[in-house]
Amino acid sequence: MDPVRRANSSVRDLPTRSGLCGWHPDAVTSRLSPVWLVLIGILSVQFGAGIAKSLFDEVAPTVIVWLRLVTSAIVLTLVARPVLRNRSAHDWLVVTGFGASLGIMNWAIYQSFARIPLGIAVTIEFVGPLTLAVLGSRRPRDFAWVLLAAAGVALLGFERGELTWPGVLFALLAGAAWATYILLSAETGRRWPGLDGLAVASVIATLLLTPPAVSTGGVQLTDPRVLALGAAVGLLSSVIPYSCEMVALRSLRPAVFSITFGLPPADALTALHDADVTVIGTATTSAEAAAVEEAGCDAIAAQGSEAGGHRGTFAGGFEAAMVGTIALVPQVVDAVSVPVIASGGIMDGRGIAAALALGASAVQLGTAFLTCEEAGVPDAYKQAIVTAREDGTRLTRAFSGRPARGIVNRFMTEVEAGGAILPFPLQNALTRPLRSAAATQGRAEYLSLWAGQGVRLARRQRAAELIARLAKETEEAVVRLGG
Ligand SMILES: Cc1cc2nc3c(=O)[nH]c(=O)nc-3n(C[C@H](O)[C@H](O)[C@H](O)COP(=O)(O)O)c2cc1C
Numbered sequence: 001m002d003p004v005r006r007a008n009s010s011v012r013d014l015p016t017r018s019g020l021c022g023w024h025p026d027a028v029t030s031r032l033s034p035v036w037l038v039l040i041g042i043l044s045v046q047f048g049a050g051i052a053k054s055l056f057d058e059v060a061p062t063v064i065v066w067l068r069l070v071t072s073a074i075v076l077t078l079v080a081r082p083v084l085r086n087r088s089a090h091d092w093l094v095v096t097g098f099g100a101s102l103g104i105m106n107w108a109i110y111q112s113f114a115r116i117p118l119g120i121a122v123t124i125e126f127v128g129p130l131t132l133a134v135l136g137s138r139r140p141r142d143f144a145w146v147l148l149a150a151a152g153v154a155l156l157g158f159e160r161g162e163l164t165w166p167g168v169l170f171a172l173l174a175g176a177a178w179a180t181y182i183l184l185s186a187e188t189g190r191r192w193p194g195l196d197g198l199a200v201a202s203v204i205a206t207l208l209l210t211p212p213a214v215s216t217g218g219v220q221l222t223d224p225r226v227l228a229l230g231a232a233v234g235l236l237s238s239v240i241p242y243s244c245e246m247v248a249l250r251s252l253r254p255a256v257f258s259i260t261f262g263l264p265p266a267d268a269l270t271a272l273h274d275a276d277v278t279v280i281g282t283a284t285t286s287a288e289a290a291a292v293e294e295a296g297c298d299a300i301a302a303q304g305s306e307a308g309g310h311r312g313t314f315a316g317g318f319e320a321a322m323v324g325t326i327a328l329v330p331q332v333v334d335a336v337s338v339p340v341i342a343s344g345g346i347m348d349g350r351g352i353a354a355a356l357a358l359g360a361s362a363v364q365l366g367t368a369f370l371t372c373e374e375a376g377v378p379d380a381y382k383q384a385i386v387t388a389r390e391d392g393t394r395l396t397r398a399f400s401g402r403p404a405r406g407i408v409n410r411f412m413t414e415v416e417a418g419g420a421i422l423p424f425p426l427q428n429a430l431t432r433p434l435r436s437a438a439a440t441q442g443r444a445e446y447l448s449l450w451a452g453q454g455v456r457l458a459r460r461q462r463a464a465e466l467i468a469r470l471a472k473e474t475e476e477a478v479v480r481l482g483g
Helices: 004-012 034-055 061-080 088-114 118-125 125-133 140-160 165-191 196-222 224-252 266-274 284-293 325-335 349-357 379-386 409-417 426-441 463-480
Strands: 255-257 278-283 299-303 341-342 362-364 394-395 404-407
Touching: 034 061, 034 088, 034 118, 034 224, 061 088, 061 196, 061 224, 118 125, 118 140, 125 140, 125 165, 125 196, 196 224, 224 299, 266 278, 278 284, 278 426, 284 299, 299 325, 325 341, 325 349, 325 394, 325 409, 349 362, 349 463, 394 409
Parallel strands: 255 278, 278 299, 299 341, 341 362
Antiparallel strands: 394 404
């Protein structure tokens, strides 16, 4: 196989957990972007509300909202099949509150729809989540959004002249229930996995509204047309928008999560795997690599001593773990069965070809990307890299308290000479204001200029150019080697 295809397919072939998760949204998201999915969800909600409102002459709002909740409760329960065993009283308390807020939110907004124009009701309802967002924000700019929304509500109200107090109060109640729903959704998500919480909450909301719906609806609840329209409202207002949002959110999750300085906690690893995220751990020796594999990571970044930035060493001394990439990678490859990603000093196609020859499945480049146009580091930092030499970097604790490789500068030498360096992360916190000021003023002598020993190979270019160059050079290097 040609080397570039091999490198690409190696990365793609890193084990993912999609097989363990059953239904996977990627088939849908590959065709629809998250933005389209959210827009479809919004349109669906509006159509659902429109149908519901057109029914109000013949069917009471309480009955329609109940039919909507029944529909979504049935669909969600069938999809999620929630596990109810071994649940604590606190789990039930949270999900009951969540279900009650869901029921009240839906019931109150339909009561409002029956009394004031749809657009005004939805706008007033939005005050609930908006207030929540502003209370949780410290940025003065966010208060301007509330004022704008309030102005919008006032303008809509003045123009139509169709407002009634009960309609407005029901919309505000719906907004308050929406805010409660948002507050409880995070806690419900923590206590109930996947869709379980929402499915149980939908059943609770349905049960809550059953007595008033049955007493108001009476024989209407046996009319197939009313049932069909209620189910359509349920699909359009709950099932379709929720599915669209869920698929959009899942497509926004990171595909890969990497960790350095140690092993991931078991519960975090389980949560990441449950979310179908590939987890990469960092190792600087083969013993660390074995521990990372044992912990359950899907791949290992083997960080050679040439690497720029912080050392990932977590078991044993930093000095002893200064193993060069060319020695480290094959030993790590032999020690583990998961894919190994070579890193440290790789700057061009020659380095990539060498890493692949050593048995790596992929490579990780840090310094090479720092001088790309898209990199957000100060220009003084980029300039320091392109003018540095291979003997111009060294390991230091001066900036953060943890050993990291960077270009030698005034800050590094003077702080090291002073001798008083606090442990990580104290030193890091203390030096941050100085580094921030240096970045603003473009003064490289006080910046942490993290960079690897391959500095002399760095180029100023666009990231796309770098990638294209790496692909071409790798092919050329392999051809030169007779592969
Ligand atoms: C500026 C900079 C920041 C880095 N930040 C991280 C990080 O947050 N997490 C991590 O695992 N590695 C980090 N690294 C280390 C890289 O993952 C990698 O080991 C290293 O860049 C590879 O060597 P190279 O710089 O010679 O390409 C960083 C490296 C640099 C240069």
